[in-house]
Amino acid sequence: MRARARALVEHQSFQRTVIVxxxxxxxxxxxxxxxxxxxxxxxxLHVLDRATLAxxxxxxxxxxxGYGWAFFRDPWSIFDTLVIGIALVPxxxxxxxxxxxxxxxxxxxxxxxxxxxxxVAGLLAAVPGMAxxxxxxxxxxxxxxxxxxxxxxxxxxxxxxxxxxxLFTLFQIMTGEAWPDIARVVMAAAPLAWIFFVIYIxxxxxxxxxxxxxxxxxxxxxxxxxxxxxxEERNAEAQARSDAxxxxxxxxxxxxxxxxxxxxxS
Amino acid sequence: MSRLRCHDxxxxxxxxxxHKRFQQFIIWxxxxxxxxxxxxxxxxxxxxxxxxxxxxxxxxxxxxVVELVLxxxAYGWRFFRDPWNVFDFLxxxISVIPTSGPFSVLRALRILRALRxxxxxxxxxxxVSGLLAAVPGMAxxxxxxxxIIYVAAVMATKxxxxxxxxxxxxxxxxLFTLFQTMTGEAWPDIAREVMAAAPLAWIFFVIYIxxxxxxxxxxxxxxxxxxxxxxxxxxxxxxxxRHAADQAASDQLILEExxxxxxxxxxxxxxxxA
Numbered sequence: 001m002r003a004r005a006r007a008l009v010e011h012q013s014f015q016r017t018v019i020v021x022x023x024x025x026x027x028x029x030x031x032x033x034x035x036x037x038x039x040x041x042x043x044x045l046h047v048l049d050r051a052t053l054a055x056x057x058x059x060x061x062x063x064x065x066g067y068g069w070a071f072f073r074d075p076w077s078i079f080d081t082l083v084i085g086i087a088l089v090p091x092x093x094x095x096x097x098x099x100x101x102x103x104x105x106x107x108x109x110x111x112x113x114x115x116x117x118x119x120v121a122g123l124l125a126a127v128p129g130m131a132x133x134x135x136x137x138x139x140x141x142x143x144x145x146x147x148x149x150x151x152x153x154x155x156x157x158x159x160x161x162x163x164x165x166x167l168f169t170l171f172q173i174m175t176g177e178a179w180p181d182i183a184r185v186v187m188a189a190a191p192l193a194w195i196f197f198v199i200y201i202x203x204x205x206x207x208x209x210x211x212x213x214x215x216x217x218x219x220x221x222x223x224x225x226x227x228x229x230x231x232e233e234r235n236a237e238a239q240a241r242s243d244a245x246x247x248x249x250x251x252x253x254x255x256x257x258x259x260x261x262x263x264x265x266s
Numbered sequence: 267m268s269r270l271r272c273h274d275x276x277x278x279x280x281x282x283x284x285h286k287r288f289q290q291f292i293i294w295x296x297x298x299x300x301x302x303x304x305x306x307x308x309x310x311x312x313x314x315x316x317x318x319x320x321x322x323x324x325x326x327x328x329x330x331v332v333e334l335v336l337x338x339x340a341y342g343w344r345f346f347r348d349p350w351n352v353f354d355f356l357x358x359x360i361s362v363i364p365t366s367g368p369f370s371v372l373r374a375l376r377i378l379r380a381l382r383x384x385x386x387x388x389x390x391x392x393x394v395s396g397l398l399a400a401v402p403g404m405a406x407x408x409x410x411x412x413x414i415i416y417v418a419a420v421m422a423t424k425x426x427x428x429x430x431x432x433x434x435x436x437x438x439x440x441l442f443t444l445f446q447t448m449t450g451e452a453w454p455d456i457a458r459e460v461m462a463a464a465p466l467a468w469i470f471f472v473i474y475i476x477x478x479x480x481x482x483x484x485x486x487x488x489x490x491x492x493x494x495x496x497x498x499x500x501x502x503x504x505x506x507x508r509h510a511a512d513q514a515a516s517d518q519l520i521l522e523e524x525x526x527x528x529x530x531x532x533x534x535x536x537x538x539x540a
Contacts, residue, residue, distance in 0.1 A: 132393040136384070142300065142389040143380050149307040150374035163307045180446045194442050199450065204488075210397055213490050231463045232502075236509040247523060254527040261534045 006066035009059070018059055019112045025052040026106040029180075031104070056084050056105070083108055122222075129218040130211055137207040141170050144200050144265040151196070173197070174204040234265040280340035283333070291332055293386045299326045300380035300479045323376075330358045330379070350385040357382055404485055411481040417442050420476050425470065429463040430456075447471070448478045 008014055013051050028048050031037045037045070060080060064071050071077050111115045145166045152160040159169045160181050173179040179201065186193045282288055303321050303507040305311050311318070319395040334355060338345050345351050361376050383389045419440040433443045433456050453475065460467045 014445075016485060133397075136390060136393050136397075139380065139383060139390075142304070143377050145309055145372045146300075146303050146377035146380075150377075151371070163304055163311075166307075166441065176449055176451055178451065179449070180451050183446075198442075198445060206397070210400075210484060216490065228502055229505050232505050232509060236512065239513060240516060243513075243520065245517070249519060249521050250523045250527060254523065254530055255524055257527060257530045257534060261530065261537065264534070264537060 002068070003065055005062050009063050009066050015112065016055075019109065021052050021055055022045055022106060022109050022112060025049065026103075026109075028052070029103050053084075053087055053105075055243065056108075057088070060084055076117065080111055087230075125222070126215045126218045129214045133207060133211050133214050137204065137211065140203055140207060141167065141174070143171055144196075144204075148196060150187050151191065152193065156185050158184070170200070170204075174208065176205070198232065273414050276340060276342075279336055283340050292329075293383065295326055296380060296386060297331050300377070300383070301321065302326070303377045303380070303505065327358075327361050327379075330382075331362065341515065348393065354382055354385055356399050357398050378443045386531075397498070400489045402493045407485050407488055411485065414474075414477055414481060415448070418470075418478075419444050422470065423460060426460050426464065426467065430459050433459070444474070444478075445464065447475065448482065450475075450479070 013120050027040060028045050031041075032049075047122045059210065063077065063080075067077075072081075083104050086098055091108050108133075108214050110120055145163055148160050153162070158165075158251070160166045169182060181198065183193065183197045186197075289486050304317050306316075306323070337351065341351075346355075357378050360372055361379060363372055384394055419437055420435050422444065423437055423440045427436070427440075432439075434440045443456060447456065453471070457467065457471045460471075
């Protein structure tokens with residue numbers, strides 16, 4: 001029974017049906033955002049949404065049944081469970097924000113289409129390389145945040161009033177957007193504040209640049225190194241083959257000479 | 267005798283300082299100190315528990331000072347040979363300076379203590395050393411960029427100083443304005459204001475922006491190339507080394523065979539002669 005459930009879920013046309021349903025659901029969820037469509041066909045859209053949700057739940061149930069506990073070992077399965085679970089939580093009262101999160105179901109397209117899965121897995125593979133630089137960047141922003149709250153909190157409370165405000169301001173400065181406006185306001189009262197801004201911009205953009213580089217390098221590494229290693233491997237193989245040939249030839253030559261000696265001896 | 271005992275104490279202190287537990291404890295103190303310093307920025311918290319926060323801050327500072335003194339004692343002058351130790355020394359030193367009168371800005375620098383996390387956590391140390399390793403590659407382009415900005419600043423102060431003193435009034439102001447222009451932020455506002463009085467000023471702005479962004483781009487590339495080189499090359503060198511070892515083994519076999527062949531031929535020749 002389990003094996004049959006598994007065979008069904010792994011069947012190609014079953015998976016294709018699920019993909020089509022996800023796309024269909026994405027369209028109905030998109031239509032729900034239009035007030036006019038909502039007024040005219042709101043009931044129908046809701047019914048369709050419920051129906052697709054029911055299909056998804058049934059699909060998930062089949063997969064859980066088919067794989068047992070092994071189901072939860074695959075992170076993609078957990079992702080599917082969470083995304084569908086959100087839709088099942090009653091979206092009334094304080095949880096009404098969850099209604100908006102229903103559209104996250106469309107992201108199931110990522111886990112359902114293998115090529116998308118590979119892309120996302122590739123993106124995630126770059127994350128560990130970024131982690132150390134990212135934590136350094138967080139530390140730099142925190143230190144700069146506490147410092148500038150102390151230094152400029154009295155001068156420009158709208159930008160540096162408390163730690164939260166300052167962290168937001170520093171994030172803005174890191175993105176480079178309208179930083180001179182902030183700097184000039186502060187510098188009107190504290191002329192030496194340029195030191196802080198220039199150093200902070202240089203350090204934070206250097207760190208961000210290195211974040212990008214970490215990603216690029218890890219991407220390149222996988223790609224270029226794999227290519228080069230393959231070429232290298234091929235060359236080494238050819239070399240090994242020719243070495244084997246030479247060795248064989250030399251051995252034969254030696255046998256020939258040994259034969260010659262024997263002939264002379266006798 | 268006393269020298270011997272002194273030596274003994276030193277090595278025991280070093281053992282303590284290098285102990286994993288001790289280092290972990292210091293890391294936790296650094297993190298806790300970063301949090302208390304963050305809390306100090308809130309005026310409502312300062313009003314209610316300010317005294318406690320200050321007391322905790324002082325206790326933590328005392329811990330840092332004791333740790334530093336222990337390390338100084340354990341390593342002697344060699345302590346200052348490691349740049350990270352100098353870094354720790356400076357940061358703790360800043361906090362010990364009395365923060366009254368003209369030095370009150372140093373109070374804000376106390377949070378720099380959180381940066382000790384970098385020197386205390388080995389993984390962070392590695393990241394920063396990696397970042398710093400990219401600096402020499404940037405140095406020449408960085409110097410070129412500084413030269414360009416300086417030349418442009420002197421020129422712009424002379425040309426536009428009278429027109430818009432709020433941007434180009436003196437060299438310092440101009441340098442700041444040009445730094446802003448280089449980051450690309452709101453430069454058209456400045457340019458339009460200057461161009462209202464000096465219509466040909468666009469020549470200066472366009473050339474300056476082209477050159478400085480070209481230089482900045484090259485700075486970026488220097489860093490990127492540096493980062494790539496290190497990782498990719500090390501991987502390839504590893505593969506190359508592995509193959510070289512295989513190659514050497516097979517060469518050895520051929521060589522052995524050739525030697526045997528040669529001795530065979532030599533034998534044959536000596537028989538021929540006899």
